[in-house]
Amino acid sequence: MITVEKMLKIVEWTGLAVITLIFVFPFIWMMITALKSLPETVVFPPEWIPETWMWSNFKVAWSSGPFLRYFFNSLFVAVAILVLQILTMVPAAYAFSRYQFPGRGFLFGLTMAALMIPPQITFLPVFLQMSEWGFINSYIPLILPYAASAFGIFLLRQSFMQVPEELIEAARLDEASEWRIMWRIMVPMARPVLVTFGLFSFIYHWNDYFWPLVMTNSDAFRTLPIGIAMLKDAEGGIAWNIVMAGNMILVIPILIVFFVAQRQIIRAFVYSGVK
Amino acid sequence: MAAIELKDVSKRFGNQTVIRNLNLWVEDGSFTVLVGPSGCGKSTTLRMIAGLEQVSDGEIRMNGDPINHLPPGKRDVAMVFQNYALYPTMTVRENIEFGLKNKKVPKKERQQLIEEITAVVGLEAYLDRKPSTLSGGQRQRVALARAMVKKPKVFLMDEPLSNLDAKLRAQMRTELIELHKKLGTTFIYVTHDQVEAMSMGDKIVIMNEGEIQQATEPMEIYQQPANLFTALFIGTPPMNIIEKDKIPQLHSHNKDIVYVGFRPEKVVLSNEPLEGGLTLPAEIVNREILGHETIYQMEMSGIPFKVKHYDHPLEEGMRLFAYIAYKNLYFFDREGRRMEVEENKADLQTVAGGVRVCP
Ligand SMILES: Nc1ncnc2c1ncn2[C@@H]1O[C@H](COP(=O)(O)OP(=O)(O)OP(=O)(O)O)[C@@H](O)[C@H]1O
Numbered sequence: 001m002i003t004v005e006k007m008l009k010i011v012e013w014t015g016l017a018v019i020t021l022i023f024v025f026p027f028i029w030m031m032i033t034a035l036k037s038l039p040e041t042v043v044f045p046p047e048w049i050p051e052t053w054m055w056s057n058f059k060v061a062w063s064s065g066p067f068l069r070y071f072f073n074s075l076f077v078a079v080a081i082l083v084l085q086i087l088t089m090v091p092a093a094y095a096f097s098r099y100q101f102p103g104r105g106f107l108f109g110l111t112m113a114a115l116m117i118p119p120q121i122t123f124l125p126v127f128l129q130m131s132e133w134g135f136i137n138s139y140i141p142l143i144l145p146y147a148a149s150a151f152g153i154f155l156l157r158q159s160f161m162q163v164p165e166e167l168i169e170a171a172r173l174d175e176a177s178e179w180r181i182m183w184r185i186m187v188p189m190a191r192p193v194l195v196t197f198g199l200f201s202f203i204y205h206w207n208d209y210f211w212p213l214v215m216t217n218s219d220a221f222r223t224l225p226i227g228i229a230m231l232k233d234a235e236g237g238i239a240w241n242i243v244m245a246g247n248m249i250l251v252i253p254i255l256i257v258f259f260v261a262q263r264q265i266i267r268a269f270v271y272s273g274v275k
Numbered sequence: 276m277a278a279i280e281l282k283d284v285s286k287r288f289g290n291q292t293v294i295r296n297l298n299l300w301v302e303d304g305s306f307t308v309l310v311g312p313s314g315c316g317k318s319t320t321l322r323m324i325a326g327l328e329q330v331s332d333g334e335i336r337m338n339g340d341p342i343n344h345l346p347p348g349k350r351d352v353a354m355v356f357q358n359y360a361l362y363p364t365m366t367v368r369e370n371i372e373f374g375l376k377n378k379k380v381p382k383k384e385r386q387q388l389i390e391e392i393t394a395v396v397g398l399e400a401y402l403d404r405k406p407s408t409l410s411g412g413q414r415q416r417v418a419l420a421r422a423m424v425k426k427p428k429v430f431l432m433d434e435p436l437s438n439l440d441a442k443l444r445a446q447m448r449t450e451l452i453e454l455h456k457k458l459g460t461t462f463i464y465v466t467h468d469q470v471e472a473m474s475m476g477d478k479i480v481i482m483n484e485g486e487i488q489q490a491t492e493p494m495e496i497y498q499q500p501a502n503l504f505t506a507l508f509i510g511t512p513p514m515n516i517i518e519k520d521k522i523p524q525l526h527s528h529n530k531d532i533v534y535v536g537f538r539p540e541k542v543v544l545s546n547e548p549l550e551g552g553l554t555l556p557a558e559i560v561n562r563e564i565l566g567h568e569t570i571y572q573m574e575m576s577g578i579p580f581k582v583k584h585y586d587h588p589l590e591e592g593m594r595l596f597a598y599i600a601y602k603n604l605y606f607f608d609r610e611g612r613r614m615e616v617e618e619n620k621a622d623l624q625t626v627a628g629g630v631r632v633c634p
């Protein structure tokens with residue numbers, strides 16, 4: 001006999017399965033397309049399973065431009081941004097959460113204002129400034145404008161404010177410098193928040209198309225999303241299978257990062273608040 | 276080891292004065308207890324000694340040298356917090372080691388110190404555990420170990436036992452007393468619990484509203500309270516205080532006496548008036564049997580007072596005579612200051628049951 005509870009469970013599971021499918025389908029479609037031959041990508045009705053698995057599409061995509069260079073640029077830019085952001089946001093968040101100083105409210109307000117301004121507004125003045133300084137065609141315009149994250153400072157400040165003052169006082173009595181208190185007491189306690197932020201930041205800059213497009217004009221500093229977008233411009237129409245293979249190359253590192261950090265991320269969402 | 280001296284210390288938060296001209300001498304090697312009602316400034320005083328709070332006025336000295344300007348880490352003091360304040364992301368070992376690392380103590384020495392200290396507090400088995408996996412009592416020990424390992428000149432403790440259950444609290448109390456004997460270091464201990472204060476301190480500092488009411492040995496506080504506040508603060512139930520005018524049995528020519536006090540446990544209940552003291556005819560209106568003792572709520576023509584006895588409980592509604600020997604009476608003036616009236620005891624005469632009794 002099927003009890004009401006069992007029925008509810010079945011409904012719940014079906015619901016979850018449908019939602020999962022909705023989210024996962026585009027990804028699966030991308031994967032399948034990346035493995036099709038060119039004619040197969042345009043047949044109607046679409047084929048689910050490619051006749052032959054065209055692993056060579058990846059090779060074609062990869063070798064259609066200096067992809068190793070793009071890949072390295074993307075990695076270097078995203079990691080450099082993240083490192084700088086953490087180096088700036090930890091002291092900033094610590095100061096905003098624990099110090100009384102003149103202008104604190106104003107400065108924090110300014111940080112919050114920065115949070116609300118999208119890059120589409122700032123890119124022009126930044127670009128002009130950077131080109132005036134002669135930095136276009138270097139990593140500097142890709143990295144420097146993102147070296148401090150208003151969002152990160154805000155998030156980390158909230159997390160730091162939950163650390164009991166007594167802990168900091170205990171550390172001061174233990175003769176810890178402010179620098180040690182930040183990195184040995186505060187940062188470990190805010191670890192879930194930092195991991196979450198790090199992921200968001202990394203994914204955002206890894207995938208970012210707009211900013212690198214504006215700030216670079218040579219292959220030496222272009223990043224992966226631009227390289228992949230350029231796959232579309234190949235002569236003789238768009239080769240969707242190649243474009244999708246390129247997209248897979250873009251996405252795979254993120255999936256790897258996600259799997260590695262999975263436990264941390266789940267913890268970050270479940271365990272908010274410091275005990 | 277060190278003596279601590281507070282000279283004319285004041286503390287203001289904004290325009291609210293929390294500590295007013297405090298003068299305190301903490302003897303080297305003593306177990307000094309700061310006690311008082313909530314909000315009287317005990318923690319603030321302790322935190323000023325620790326350097327976590329700046330003094331607004333006055334000076335704090337250690338062994339005669341001013342330490343006002345020194346940051347907390349340089350004062351050679353260690354503090355145990357009410358909520359322990361253990362670093363939650365570090366293991367027990369790392370918690371204890373943190374201060375030593377900051378002091379740049381070499382690794383070998385650190386290990387030796389940690390072994391030494393953990394043996395004293397019995398934490399050997401827990402060195403690699405995180406504080407969140409420990410019981411309250413174990414956390415308390417980690418906090419103690421973290422303070423002890425630095426070999427400070429002064430230990431500061433802010434209600435360190437208040438988060439423990441009654442049994443564990445009693446046990447830790449004994450352990451702290453023993454620890455103090457073993458280390459011989461100065462302890463300054465904050466509590467609002469008078470039993471803790473009486474049982475642990477060799478000197479008790481009673482505070483109220485940012486001022487010291489009395490600072491002396493436990494027995495002296497009990498026997499010779501300096502004013503109404505200390506008289507009422509120490510002892511359970513507190514001292515009975517009655518306006519002198521309401522006791523017609525008591526005749527005194529001393530016009531300054533406004534209040535008369537006596538401790539509930541110093542009252543003798545009898546069927547007949549006794550001589551040589553104050554005798555009050557009264558009725559038992561209520562009783563509270565606690566097993567080893569009984570507390571009686573008594574009434575003498577509308578004036579309530581309490582009596583504590585260890586004998587077999589007496590019945591409610593009984594009419595008796597409450598007798599208090601002269602030496603157990605305390606006298607206070609209008610401001611609540613205690614008056615020494617030993618020399619004019621002859622002045623004091625009582626009329627009890629219509630019979631004139633001479634002292
Ligand atoms: N940072 C602060 N800002 C403003 N007022 C404060 C601050 N710290 C303490 N006070 C005030 O100072 C007074 C004394 O506080 P304190 O913490 O020293 O009391 P306490 O004797 O330790 O009380 P308790 O037994 O409740 O811990 C209180 O009125 C409190 O409100």
Ligand SMILES: [Mg+2]
Nearest residue numbers: 317318319433
């Ligand atoms: Mg307190």
